[in-house]
Amino acid sequence: MYEQLMSYWNASMHDDVALIVSEGWDDAAKPRLARTWKDKNNKTKYEDAHIVTGTRANAKRWVMDLIPPEYVIARFFSDEKAKLDELIADHKAASQAVEEYTEEHAVEEGLLWEAVENDKITKTLATARLRVAKREGAEDDEIQALQHVIKLYEAEAAAKKAVKEATAELEQLALAQYPKLTTDDIHTLVIDDKWGNTIRGRIGAEVTALGQALIARLHVLANRYQSTVSEIDAEVEKLSAKVAAHLAAMGVK
Incomplete structure (x- = not known):
């Protein structure tokens, strides 16, 4: 059993242990700023970050080596998520x-076709066409279609903005939670949530694979033994009767 469980251990978990041994649980769990370097064109490059706060020159890119923010969010901010x-x-x-x-x-000959440029339509194109359509006295159907698609674009933009703002707020909550984590919190987040999810996921995958193999085997057996015992007995009796009839015809009793 020990060997089987150890097979579910992956490289990232080994990295976590090395980090904990090197820095300790509390320090390993602290967010850090992303590393930077210069490329061949002397342009600054950044390490992939979990959370980015601020914009442009004021942007800060945070990396959470031991506990990615999704685990903090899942445990402390499930309602917001x-x-x-x-x-x-x-x-x-x-x-x-x-x-x-x-x-x-x-599409060609469609109500929005006059707003299409280079096989594309956007809110800007639809708005520009609406102004022209009203000025030219275009059909009501086209004007209504243009107005409707503009409203759809506006609803999409508003929904996108709401997602962006809510994501930023949730990330700020998570970032502010890290300094509040106790050692026990860190143990739970790493051992139960992060490592536990990894092991459970791998075991689940193994169980699924075994289940699929078992089902396939059952199909083979079902096809192989699709005749019931009673059907087999009936066939045996039928064949026995034929054999007896042949023997009788040959004068064998």
Whole structure:
């Protein structure tokens, strides 16, 4: 059992242990600023960050080596994460509404065709065409379609903005939570949540694979033994009767 469990241990978990041994639990859990370097063109490059605060020159890129923010968010800010998930779903629905409406009407001879440029339509193009359409006295159907697609674009933009703002707020909450973590909190987040999820996920994958193999084997057995015992007995009796009839015809009793 020990060997089987150890097989679920991965490289990242080894890295975590090395970090903990080197820095200790508390220091290893602290966010740090992303490393930087210069490329061949002397342009500054940044290490991939978990959270970025501020913009442009004031931006700070935070890296959480031991406890990525999703674990802190899941344990301490589940309600806020649920609200963010709802906003993400709303944004996807708004984007889908734009896509479906433009696919239907932004085609040749469609109501939005006059707003299409280079096989594309945008809010800017639709707005520009709406001004021209009103000035030229275009058909009401086209004007209504343009007004509707502009509203769809605005709804999509608003939903996207809401997701961006909620994400930034949630990341700020998570970032502010790190200094508040106790050693016990860190143990729970790393051992139970991070490592535990990894091991559970790998065990789950193994169980799924074993289950699929078992089902496949059962299908083979079912095909191989698809005849029931009673059917086999009936077939044996039938064949026995034929053999007896042949023997009788040959004068063998």
